[in-house]
Amino acid sequence: MKKYLAILLSLFLMLFGLTACAEDPDSSGSSGGNGTDPPAVTADNVLIAYFSCTGTTEGIAELIAEETGGTLHEILPEVPYTEEDLDYYSGGRADQEQADPTARPAIANSVEDMEGYDVIFLGYPIWHGQAPKIIYTFLESYDFSGKTLIPFCTSHSSSIGTSDDNLHPLAENAEWREGRRFAGTESAETIAQWLEELDLTMKNDVSTFDLASGENGRAPTVTLNSGYEMPVLGLGTYSLHGDTVKNSVRAAIESGVRLIDTASAYGNETEIGEAIREAIEDGIVEREELFVITKIYPGSEMANPEAAIQGCLDRLNIGYVDMMLLHHPDRNDVKTYKAMETFAENGQIRSLGLSNWYIEEIDNFIAEVDIMPALIQNEIHIYYQEQDVVPYMHNLGIVMQAWYPFGGRGHTGEILNDPTILEIAEAHDRTAAQVILRWHLQRGVVAIPGSSDPDHILENISVFDFSLSGEEMQAIAALDRGTKFDWY
Numbered sequence: 378m379k380k381y382l383a384i385l386l387s388l389f390l391m392l393f394g395l396t397a398c399a400e401d402p403d404s405s406g407s408s409g410g411n412g413t414d415p416p417a418v419t420a421d422n423v424l425i426a427y428f429s430c431t432g433t434t435e436g437i438a439e440l441i442a443e444e445t446g447g448t449l450h451e452i453l454p455e456v457p458y459t460e461e462d463l464d465y466y467s468g469g470r471a472d473q474e475q476a477d478p479t480a481r482p483a484i485a486n487s488v489e490d491m492e493g494y495d496v497i498f499l500g501y502p503i504w505h506g507q508a509p510k511i512i513y514t515f516l517e518s519y520d521f522s523g524k525t526l527i528p529f530c531t532s533h534s535s536s537i538g539t540s541d542d543n544l545h546p547l548a549e550n551a552e553w554r555e556g557r558r559f560a561g562t563e564s565a566e567t568i569a570q571w572l573e574e575l576d577l578t579m580k581n582d583v584s585t586f587d588l589a590s591g592e593n594g595r596a597p598t599v600t601l602n603s604g605y606e607m608p609v610l611g612l613g614t615y616s617l618h619g620d621t622v623k624n625s626v627r628a629a630i631e632s633g634v635r636l637i638d639t640a641s642a643y644g645n646e647t648e649i650g651e652a653i654r655e656a657i658e659d660g661i662v663e664r665e666e667l668f669v670i671t672k673i674y675p676g677s678e679m680a681n682p683e684a685a686i687q688g689c690l691d692r693l694n695i696g697y698v699d700m701m702l703l704h705h706p707d708r709n710d711v712k713t714y715k716a717m718e719t720f721a722e723n724g725q726i727r728s729l730g731l732s733n734w735y736i737e738e739i740d741n742f743i744a745e746v747d748i749m750p751a752l753i754q755n756e757i758h759i760y761y762q763e764q765d766v767v768p769y770m771h772n773l774g775i776v777m778q779a780w781y782p783f784g785g786r787g788h789t790g791e792i793l794n795d796p797t798i799l800e801i802a803e804a805h806d807r808t809a810a811q812v813i814l815r816w817h818l819q820r821g822v823v824a825i826p827g828s829s830d831p832d833h834i835l836e837n838i839s840v841f842d843f844s845l846s847g848e849e850m851q852a853i854a855a856l857d858r859g860t861k862f863d864w865y
């Protein structure tokens with residue numbers, strides 16, 4: 378459940394809205410950040426760590442997890458507290474620990490990958506007006522530098538008092554937020570309201586899409602870090618030319634496809650521009666509803682980026698380009714991207730991104746540019762799933778898009794006939810292509826299947842009336858071979 382994120386992000390970025398795909402970004406979401414910005418805070422990097430002996434704090438922690446989509450972590454004592462230990466004002470174990478400033482009860486478990494979390498909710502019961510000493514142990518066990526810590530507690534009747542402030546010295550380099558006490562009976566609405574009031578500067582969650590809001594023939598959108606909305610399915614046009622590509626774009630638009638992907642190197646921008654203008658003139662679609670991506674190629678184009686960018690704009694001739702990508706890394710890639718930034722500032726390009734970009738290249742790249750890339754378009758398919766790259770980029774707030782989602786370049790037949798895919802397709806009474814597209818979307822990867830066949834185009838945009846189970850998603854994840862078909 379990412380309910381809280383949905384509520385929160387509506388304040389910031391209109392999470393996966395049902396509105397036209399290219400609506401104006403709001404000011405809070407449109408900066409795109411720069412190379413030194415912290416990573417985007419998403420449900421993936423929210424942790425709810427809590428200690429609870431009798432389940433009260435645990436109940437609140439669960440509500441927070443449900444609202445935020447964050448990960449729950451119960452802090453377990455190495456020596457569990459017995460009823461006797463908890464019998465307060467009896468001089469028992471809990472009383473003794475609370476009275477002893479040096480007490481640090483040992484913890485039996487640890488948080489896997491604490492580095493991956495940016496926002497940590499920390500829950501505890503009030504014990505004699507303070508947090509239990511095991512919370513002190515917890516805070517001393519990790520480096521919370523730069524992370525946001527949000528204490529919450531439950532109690533019989535006491536307020537949170539000084540218990541949260543007294544934790545600050547244990548994680549001095551964290552950004553501490555004011556804590557909050559909850560009764561055990563708190564409703565989900567109260568928690569949701571508190572989370573909203575916290576007004577966390579959470580950025581867009583680009584790792585999951587609101588697929589339930591889609592319909593066959595109308596893909597939902599994902600909000601890019603530029604603030605613009607982009608449909609999660611589109612049409613790839615590599616190798617399509619002349620009337621073939623024009624018919625393909627026309628069929629796609631008539632089928633409800635609103636994202637068209639091209640590139641300078643495809644040599645078909647002129648025809649695509651024509652097809653789009655004709656569809657607009659015929660009243661089938663409005664320019665603002667469409668999302669058009671193009672790319673600048675390495676070599677001579679990137680050596681003269683302004684001319685190359687202007688060339689794309691001129692050939693497409695559709696006013697502005699929704700997204701421009703660098704086609705591959707190149708010695709002039711930063712220079713080209715900076716030129717694209719200038720065009721973006723002038724409103725001729727709305728969002729910027731990259732293609733064929735991997736972990737080893739991204740960090741250096743974003744340190745040198747001002748506008749955070751909104752999208753990375755890579756070779757991603759069932760045999761090359763980029764299980765490391767996808768979450769890495771998502772954590773940076775970058776949408777991942779699969780080019781050739783069915784393998785492409787001579788491999789489509791193999792992928793569409795994969796026995797696991799065929800079995801799942803049969804179980805859902807769908808085609809292999811539909812199952813594969815649905816898999817991409819359910820794992821948070823948007824896709825641009827290419828086709829010149831109107832039936833296939835319609836089929837490809839009709840994946841919103843079924844869903845794959847967790848088991849099916851896992852079965853497809855297991856098909857990963859980790860090897861590319863292409864060299865990029």
Ligand SMILES: Cc1cc2nc3c(=O)[nH]c(=O)nc-3n(C[C@H](O)[C@H](O)[C@H](O)COP(=O)(O)O)c2cc1C
Nearest residue numbers: 429430431432433434502503505506532533534535
């Ligand atoms: C050792 C100990 C000390 C406590 N001290 C207080 C207190 O000072 N004020 C209060 O309102 N409740 C106090 N309580 C009650 C707990 O804070 C309360 O029951 C809490 O909701 C339990 O959370 P849990 O179910 O997550 O363990 C104390 C409980 C224990 C075991």
